[in-house]
Amino acid sequence: DTGVSQDPRHKITKRGQNVTFRCDPISEHNRLYWYRQTLGQGPEFLTYFQNEAQLEKSRLLSDRFSAERPKGSFSTLEIQRTEQGDSAMYLCASSLGTGARNTIYFGEGSWLTVV
Amino acid sequence: AQTVTQSQPEMSVQEAETVTLSCTYDTSESDYYLFWYKQPPSRQMILVIRQEAYKQQNATENRFSVNFQKAAKSFSLKISDSQLGDAAMYFCAYSLRTGNQFYFGTGTSLTVIP
Numbered sequence: 001d002t003g004v005s006q007d008p009r010h011k012i013t014k015r016g017q018n019v020t021f022r023c024d025p026i027s028e029h030n031r032l033y034w035y036r037q038t039l040g041q042g043p044e045f046l047t048y049f050q051n052e053a054q055l056e057k058s059r060l061l062s063d064r065f066s067a068e069r070p071k072g073s074f075s076t077l078e079i080q081r082t083e084q085g086d087s088a089m090y091l092c093a094s095s096l097g098t099g100a101r102n103t104i105y106f107g108e109g110s111w112l113t114v115v
Numbered sequence: 116a117q118t119v120t121q122s123q124p125e126m127s128v129q130e131a132e133t134v135t136l137s138c139t140y141d142t143s144e145s146d147y148y149l150f151w152y153k154q155p156p157s158r159q160m161i162l163v164i165r166q167e168a169y170k171q172q173n174a175t176e177n178r179f180s181v182n183f184q185k186a187a188k189s190f191s192l193k194i195s196d197s198q199l200g201d202a203a204m205y206f207c208a209y210s211l212r213t214g215n216q217f218y219f220g221t222g223t224s225l226t227v228i229p
Contacts, residue, residue: 004159033216042119042206042219043160056215091160100148100214101167106160 002026004107006092012113013082020078021110025094032075033104034067035091036060043091049075050098082114117142119209121220126151128197129228135182136192136223138207149183149190150208150217153201166190194225202227 005024013019025032030051035043046065047057051072061067064082069075079086089109095102118141128134137139140149151163166174166183173181182191194201207220 015128031214035217040221043217044210044219045216048215052208058216095214098214100210100212101165103162103165104214104217106152108157108159 004039004092004094004105006090006107006110008110009108010111010113012115015043015084015114017082018078018080019082019112020076021090022114023075023077023092023094023107025092026096026105027075029070029094029096029105031095031102031104032069033034033093033095034075034077035093037089037091037109046077046090053068079112082112084114087112087114117144117181117209117218118202118221119218121207121210121223123223124221125182125226127226127228128194128201130199131177131198132197133195134197134225136194136225138190138192138220140188140190140207140209140218142188142209143213144213148210148212148214150210151179151181151190152206152208152219153203154206154222155203159177163205164192195228198203199227199229201225 033045033048035041049069064080067077091109093104093106095104147168149166156159178195204222209218
């Protein structure tokens with residue numbers, strides 16, 4: 001079991017550039033989540049997928065953010081026209097089945113620094 | 116709106132001693148879960164313990180146990196026989212039964228003193 005994998009682990013980009021993060025969930029996990037965590041704060045929900053369908057999005061997910069999960073496997077989170085306020089760690093998580101009784105497994109996160 | 120509050124930004128404990136981390140939450144729902152997650156430095160967040168709101172019995176997982184006070188909306192974590200490996204950031208979290216999204220507190224940084 002390889003766990004949830006995220007790539008890249010660190011990204012430094014200039015303001016205005018686009019960045020894309022990739023998440024590979026645990027094999028056969030049908031739920032995939034994206035969270036954002038800034039320094040000194042707990043993770044904040046961004047969005048989640050049930051297989052390939054994006055079922056819920058937070059208001060934090062502005063128009064510059066887009067997430068996809070083609071074929072219900074890996075997922076990508078793209079941020080267009082990055083701003084300094086986007087600097088954060090982007091966490092991916094996955095779970096098998098629905099409901100809070102199923103354990104959610106987190107990846108190590110992708111750190112974004114916008115300069 | 117659901118909110119989770121952790122009022123202790125930092126805590127420390129002597130190795131082999133017991134420490135309690137506090138958490139309060141606010142919700143108007145009745146069917147929910149509460150969690151404690153551990154986030155070691157530069158490592159992924161892992162589930163420590165889970166409590167279903169409908170269960171009156173407090174959850175336990177080896178050295179970890181909770182004190183769930185539903186009426187007071189309090190959910191504290193007790194770590195017994197603290198070990199150096201327990202040093203981490205601990206997050207309290209809330210979710211409805213659907214598990215669609217979690218609400219996290221701001222975390223408590225636990226230091227274990229040898």
